[in-house]
Amino acid sequence: MKVEVLLRTEGQLAAVVGEAEGETWPEMQTALPALLRGLADTIEKRDETGEVPDAAPH
Known part of the structure; x- marks a missing residue:
């Protein structure tokens, strides 16, 4: 099982800002928090x- 947290901002491609993996639900219950x-x-x-690091200028 894998969970990815995506950041989507207007005018930018979505970027994975975090991920958690586990083979079982109990492992995910530990990894997600x-x-x-x-x-x-x-x-x-x-x-x-208020600036976003590494963001492309508009």
């Missing part, structure tokens, strides 16, 4: 200028 926690930490530590 860790994945989401890591993404939340990244978002909370973002650059306060």
